[in-house]
Amino acid sequence: MKNIALGRYIPLNTPFHRLDPRAKIDAMFLMLIAIFIPAGFIGYGIIGVAVVACIYLAGLKFDFIVKAMKPMMFMLVFLLVVNAMVIKDGVALVTLGSFSIYSGAIIQTLYITVRLMLMVMITTLLTATTKPLDLTLGIECLLAPFKKIGVPAHEIAMMISIALRFIPTLIEETDRIIKAQTSRGVDLDEGSLKEKIMAVLSLIVPLFVSAFQKAEDLANAMESRGYAPGATRTRYKVLKWTTSDTLLIVGTIVVIILNVGVWKLL
Amino acid sequence: MSVKFKNVGHIYSPDSPFEYVALHDVNLELPLHKMVAIVGNTGSGKSTLVQHLNALLKPTSGEVHINDRIIVADEKPRNLKSLRKVVGLVFQFPEYQLFEETILRDIAFGPKNFGISEEEAEARARMAIKQVGLDESYLMRSPFDLSGGQKRRVAIAGILAMDPEIIVLDEPTAGLDPQGAKQMMQLFADLKNKHNKTIYIVTHDMEHVLNYCDEVVVMKDGRMIHQSNVEDFFAEGELLNDLHIAPPAIIKVKQMLKERGFKLSKANDFDTLVKDIVKEVRK
Amino acid sequence: MTKIIELQDVVFSYDENTPALRGTNLYINKGEYTTIIGHNGSGKSTVAKLIMGLLEAEYGKILVDGLEMNIDNVYEIRSKIGIVFQNPDNQFIGSTVRDDIAFGLENHQIPQQDMDDLINTYASKVGMINYLDHEPTKLSGGQKQRVAIAGVLAMHPDIIILDEATSMLDPLGREEINSLVHEIHEKNDMTIISITHDIEEVAMSDRVIVLDKGKVRMEGKPEDVLKRESELVSMNLDVPFGYKLSKALKAQGIAVHEDILIEEVVNELCQLNSKM
Numbered sequence: 094m095k096n097i098a099l100g101r102y103i104p105l106n107t108p109f110h111r112l113d114p115r116a117k118i119d120a121m122f123l124m125l126i127a128i129f130i131p132a133g134f135i136g137y138g139i140i141g142v143a144v145v146a147c148i149y150l151a152g153l154k155f156d157f158i159v160k161a162m163k164p165m166m167f168m169l170v171f172l173l174v175v176n177a178m179v180i181k182d183g184v185a186l187v188t189l190g191s192f193s194i195y196s197g198a199i200i201q202t203l204y205i206t207v208r209l210m211l212m213v214m215i216t217t218l219l220t221a222t223t224k225p226l227d228l229t230l231g232i233e234c235l236l237a238p239f240k241k242i243g244v245p246a247h248e249i250a251m252m253i254s255i256a257l258r259f260i261p262t263l264i265e266e267t268d269r270i271i272k273a274q275t276s277r278g279v280d281l282d283e284g285s286l287k288e289k290i291m292a293v294l295s296l297i298v299p300l301f302v303s304a305f306q307k308a309e310d311l312a313n314a315m316e317s318r319g320y321a322p323g324a325t326r327t328r329y330k331v332l333k334w335t336t337s338d339t340l341l342i343v344g345t346i347v348v349i350i351l352n353v354g355v356w357k358l359l
Numbered sequence: 360m361s362v363k364f365k366n367v368g369h370i371y372s373p374d375s376p377f378e379y380v381a382l383h384d385v386n387l388e389l390p391l392h393k394m395v396a397i398v399g400n401t402g403s404g405k406s407t408l409v410q411h412l413n414a415l416l417k418p419t420s421g422e423v424h425i426n427d428r429i430i431v432a433d434e435k436p437r438n439l440k441s442l443r444k445v446v447g448l449v450f451q452f453p454e455y456q457l458f459e460e461t462i463l464r465d466i467a468f469g470p471k472n473f474g475i476s477e478e479e480a481e482a483r484a485r486m487a488i489k490q491v492g493l494d495e496s497y498l499m500r501s502p503f504d505l506s507g508g509q510k511r512r513v514a515i516a517g518i519l520a521m522d523p524e525i526i527v528l529d530e531p532t533a534g535l536d537p538q539g540a541k542q543m544m545q546l547f548a549d550l551k552n553k554h555n556k557t558i559y560i561v562t563h564d565m566e567h568v569l570n571y572c573d574e575v576v577v578m579k580d581g582r583m584i585h586q587s588n589v590e591d592f593f594a595e596g597e598l599l600n601d602l603h604i605a606p607p608a609i610i611k612v613k614q615m616l617k618e619r620g621f622k623l624s625k626a627n628d629f630d631t632l633v634k635d636i637v638k639e640v641r642k
Numbered sequence: 643m644t645k646i647i648e649l650q651d652v653v654f655s656y657d658e659n660t661p662a663l664r665g666t667n668l669y670i671n672k673g674e675y676t677t678i679i680g681h682n683g684s685g686k687s688t689v690a691k692l693i694m695g696l697l698e699a700e701y702g703k704i705l706v707d708g709l710e711m712n713i714d715n716v717y718e719i720r721s722k723i724g725i726v727f728q729n730p731d732n733q734f735i736g737s738t739v740r741d742d743i744a745f746g747l748e749n750h751q752i753p754q755q756d757m758d759d760l761i762n763t764y765a766s767k768v769g770m771i772n773y774l775d776h777e778p779t780k781l782s783g784g785q786k787q788r789v790a791i792a793g794v795l796a797m798h799p800d801i802i803i804l805d806e807a808t809s810m811l812d813p814l815g816r817e818e819i820n821s822l823v824h825e826i827h828e829k830n831d832m833t834i835i836s837i838t839h840d841i842e843e844v845a846m847s848d849r850v851i852v853l854d855k856g857k858v859r860m861e862g863k864p865e866d867v868l869k870r871e872s873e874l875v876s877m878n879l880d881v882p883f884g885y886k887l888s889k890a891l892k893a894q895g896i897a898v899h900e901d902i903l904i905e906e907v908v909n910e911l912c913q914l915n916s917k918m
Binding site for chain 1: 413440447449455456471473503517
């Protein structure tokens with residue numbers, strides 16, 4: 094539980110870490126757009142090379158990325174089963190009685206798997222190299238233009254930053270509650286459906302109670318330190334856009350153009 | 360029948376960037392039917408240590424023996440439920456594990472998980488609530504309507520109702536007022552004395568160690584650095600200093616008086632101290 | 643003595659059946675180290691939250707540094723007071739030590755270019771200068787509370803409230819925080835209010851207020867209040883060991899004064915011993 098990788102910040106000092114969070118967020122969105130350009134495996138190859146290069150630049154270990162993807166395994170297996178039943182293109186690879194698995198199903202699953210892998214890699218790249226506070230600052234800046242139409246950019250950013258700050262604490266708390274209930278004989282793996290429901294309840298209720306307690310304490314602490322929603326505040330962190338940031342955006346746009354090229358020409 | 364740690368090591372998240380060695384080669388034998396205090400500062404490994412007692416954590420090296428059960432590193436233990444029925448573990452701030460609609464059902468939850476019948480579990484809940492100093496009228500109330508201290512009692516009753524032979528408590532009095540803490544400690548002392556239970560207790564409160572415990576185990580940086588009876592532990596001035604432990608007031612007074620030439624007997628009770636001082640001053 | 647905080651006939655309840663404060667009157671002197679004791683549920687923490695304007699009194703007046711608490715004054719009053727709560731985890735707002743200290747500065751609209759200096763100054767004052775980029779999960783409870791104190795100090799309050807700030811710490815953390823707070827009190831003439839269960843801390847303070855069932859039952863100098871044994875015992879509170887010992891010795895005919903501090907009892911005994 095404690096070594097969850099998805100969304101975790103890895104404190105290193107690499108060129109990629111030093112990039113402006115706004116650049117990284119923009120680049121992430123552009124890359125996600127690129128993924129949805131139907132440029133097939135070649136397109137994904139291009140994106141893949143770019144993303145792997147960034148991962149290398151960011152000093153992230155590959156097994157860390159693999160760990161971040163672990164939670165999707167179940168979804169992918171499920172996807173494979175559904176595809177195997179629905180897609181009947183290509184050659185039949187395996188035949189079991191009247192049921193066959195076609196190559197089309199495998200290719201389609203593989204395609205979506207690669208797409209999901211790239212998406213997780215890209216988002217992990219952002220969250221692993223950007224301090225939560227910088228991330229929210231970036232989000233706030235990007236949301237600023239929408240303030241005019243009543244989007245509470247600052248409050249949204251504050252909520253996200255606190256949520257991010259409390260993820261590790263809540264993971265620890267979950268770990269503790271699981272252990273406490275396991276000591277009371279709760280078995281999450283075995284037992285009847287009714288027992289399983291009870292087991293899950295015995296985790297969720299305490300977790301909510303404790304999260305609400307934390308929220309109340311935190312609200313008190315914030316108010317005591319002079320926080321008032323909507324009031325003017327100065328900023329400690331100031332974002333600085335540098336040449337590297339422009340380079341990142343340009344690089345991302347190049348990837349998009351290449352993908353569009355592949356889609357239109359091949 | 361005994362509780363033994365043989366060369367136990369524990370590493371969290373091995374082979375990852377977050378690798379952390381919490382226990383180094385711990386060798387330890389804990390007595391039964393005694394109250395043993397486990398002391399040490401944050402990060403000393405005491406919480407990791409006690410979580411090995413009901414196999415919530417398994418050693419990454421070495422062996423843990425609990426009665427006739429042996430938990431070995433790299434081996435998947437079977438039927439841990441039978442072990443967890445024998446060793447009841449109360450976590451820090453156990454009030455955060457309550458979840459049922461009524462206190463009765465919450466206390467009966469543990470026993471039922473261990474295969475005790477509904478009626479028997481409820482009978483045990485009735486016993487347990489009285490043991491922790493609340494009366495039966497509480498049973499039909501919601502655990503969430505109670506005060507913090509009462510919630511803690513109910514949570515502990517939930518473990519007592521499992522009727523474990525060994526009860527392990529991680530800082531059970533943290534955050535209670537002195538009176539509430541004393542009542543809690545008295546409860547554990549009764550469990551040991553009247554019900555022949557074994558109590559292992561992680562605590563920072565040296566008054567409690569002095570007044571209720573039989574033995575002390577000291578953890579530091581993942582190692583067991585001291586094990587002795589309570590009297591000898593408080594005689595180790597250097598060790599106490601090193602751990603930044605503020606000794607109980609009576610020990611402090613004795614230390615100060617001894618340094619200034621008073622002759623005092625070894626016993627650490629109030630009446631003996633008064634008698635000794637009177638004798639010395641009148642000499 | 644100037645009264646820096648005053649509560650007059652304050653009534654507050656969390657719900658209809660359980661009044662927390664029932665017409666409480668108390669005051670805090672400027673520059674003093676005041677301890678507030680009482681068992682859980684006596685209303686100690688409620689007093690702290692009312693003074694901070696985190697709760698609103700149903701009846702009565704709260705005065706802080708001459709200002710009466712109301713919706714217009716609450717932010718100004720809060721800027722005069724810093725508070726350190728019990729749970730080290732639940733008051734750490736930033737993702738790093740640096741960001742956490744900055745949080746209060748941002749709220750107080752300190753210019754950005756001054757912040758680094760302030761952060762460095764106050765982080766060194768609490769001995770956390772080498773941890774500026776550490777995340778809260780990597781700090782011990784004592785370290786987190788030190789960061790909370792740095793965050794409070796950086797805002798130059800006149801008053802610091804400690805709401806059982808050491809009750810969740812290990813002995814090392816407790817020692818660190820206690821000595822840090824005493825140092826701050828002595829160096830800066832700061833008013834300190836410590837809500838505590840630690841009777842030895844009370845013995846060292848300038849003034850003590852004893853709360854019971856939402857009312858002030860005793861108040862005054864610790865050396866007077868802590869000797870009223872029967873009253874303390876009736877409220878389930880402890881008497882300091884020094885007093886217990888000196889009283890027992892006196893009863894045995896030893897010529898010692900009834901002192902609350904261990905050190906003083908020991909000193910007297912040594913004098914007696916050498917005279918003989």
